[in-house]
Amino acid sequence: MRKLSHYNDSGSAHMVDVSAKADSRRQATASAFIALSAQVLNALPDNAKGNPLEVARFAGIQAAKKTADLIPMCHPLALSFIDVEASVVEGGIAIRSTAATTAATGVEMEALTAAAVAALTIYDMCKALDRGIEIRSIVLETKSGGKSGDYQRPKKKPF
Secondary structure, eight states, X not given: OOOOTXXXXXXXXXXXXXXXXXXXXXXXXXXXXXXXXXXXXXXXGGOTTOOXXXXXXXXXXXXXXXXXXXXTTOOOOOOSEEEEEEEEETTEEEEEEEEEEEESSOOHHHHHHHHHHHHHHHHHHHTTTOTTOEEEEEEEEEEEOSTTOOEEOOOOOOO
């Protein structure tokens, strides 16, 4: 039976020892959706703080690089690639982040952190118009590389 990897035999939380694992190329993609009213969507180009989509992109990239500082059991990773896209879609903004590395552990948390912080940045930049903004569906879309192999989230209808 599989068990949670961040607990030792006595039940204490710990960082997983990956020192015996070989480095390999690993990549992960995550997404998030921010539900916005038509009023907020129409106001996006006129935001006094700047372009929310571009600021969210930069925030997501920066957050991915700081993941180990935010999530206690994450390993600090040298990212070889991080990209965050923010697109206006029906009903809100879709965030998509991709992180890659060549290391002994994966980059799922970095991709998820990038998507989450990009979504939070959209909220921050638009909250003056609507405090009812909803951040939804922060999920891992794909991962590749490593001992556990590839993962592809089953396709569901878009946001």
